[in-house]
Amino acid sequence: MQDLLIKIFYDVDNYCIPLEEYCKNYFLSSDKGRNTFTSSKTLCLSEIMTITIYFHLSGYRTFKTYYKEHVSTILKPYFSKLVSYNRFVELMQEALIPLLLYMMKFRTGKCKGxxxxxxxxxxxxxxxxxxxxxxxxxxxxxxxxxxxxxxxxxxxxxxxxxxxxxxxxxxxxxxxxxxxxxxxxxxxxxxxxxxxxx
Known part of the structure; x- marks a missing residue:
């Protein structure tokens, strides 16, 4: 299952790198020391998106249980700057638009019958x-x-x-x-x- 986590992160990170570069060049920011979506002292955008996507494959019914019992323990070695559950919920809001764009652009199926x-x-x-x-x-x-x-x-x-x-x-x-x-x-x-x- 951890191999799947790495594959998801690799795919999402390849999407996030050009997106963040584009946003940095074309979006206005009041704080030059801050990344487009998240602070450099915390999880990056691709990590937030990976944890969010992985939840839907984890089998947990609620995100809170998934984060506290799975991410904070089993997945902790994969995310060195892991934050508390409450802070992660705040960061998820910043990742909503990139996540929707990622899904619409790269993760929709094809019409077959x-x-x-x-x-x-x-x-x-x-x-x-x-x-x-x-x-x-x-x-x-x-x-x-x-x-x-x-x-x-x-x-x-x-x-x-x-x-x-x-x-x-x-x-x-x-x-x-x-x-x-x-x-x-x-x-x-x-x-x-x-x-x-x-």
């Missing part, structure tokens, strides 16, 4: 806390799914017959599921046959 389109809800809080919820106020919306009302977002995705993600799209919670078809308009996504799942 049938493809499946579906959406899932991303609840940001319990329905009873909607009016007191402040984190996504004005961004998240109230919507209805097959399981009832919720407050948050919808993740629309297209997968091939092997379960590989071909494309994905994030919308407000009140967007109709039939808007899944917006994914079909992407020039990079050419589907011969597709099934809209309920």
């Amino acid at each position: 049938f493809s499946f389109i579906d959406s899932t809800t991303l609840d940001v809080c319990n329905n009873r806390r909607i009016y007191s919820h402040k984190v996504f106020k004005g961004i998240a919306k109230r919507g209805k799914s097959s399981t009832g009302w919720f407050y948050g977002f919808k993740l629309h995705s297209v997968v091939n017959d092997k379960g590989e993600i071909l494309s994905f799209y994030l919308t407000h919670g009140n967007v109709d599921d039939m808007e899944d078809k917006i994914l079909l308009k992407k020039p990079s996504l050419k589907l011969n046959k597709y099934v809209v799942t309920a």
Whole structure:
């Protein structure tokens, strides 16, 4: 399993090096002693992304358990500047956009025969806390799914017959599921046959 970790890091690092170089040349920064995404005294961007990706292959159900029981013990020799769980959660926010770009550019599957389109809800809080919820106020919306009302977002995705993600799209919670078809308009996504799942 550690061999897989090294392969993931190698692949992600080859993506991050030119990305960070590009950002350093074209993005404005108020602190010249700081890297584009993270401080030099802590984990680099490719390490943050590797730990995040590896979680989905680890078998752990929650990220907190994975980080405290697996990363902080078994994987510690591989990451010399490992930080606390709370600090890592903060660093993950800085790695979100690079991680999405990496996935969309290099880690999407190919159309082979049938493809499946579906959406899932991303609840940001319990329905009873909607009016007191402040984190996504004005961004998240109230919507209805097959399981009832919720407050948050919808993740629309297209997968091939092997379960590989071909494309994905994030919308407000009140967007109709039939808007899944917006994914079909992407020039990079050419589907011969597709099934809209309920």
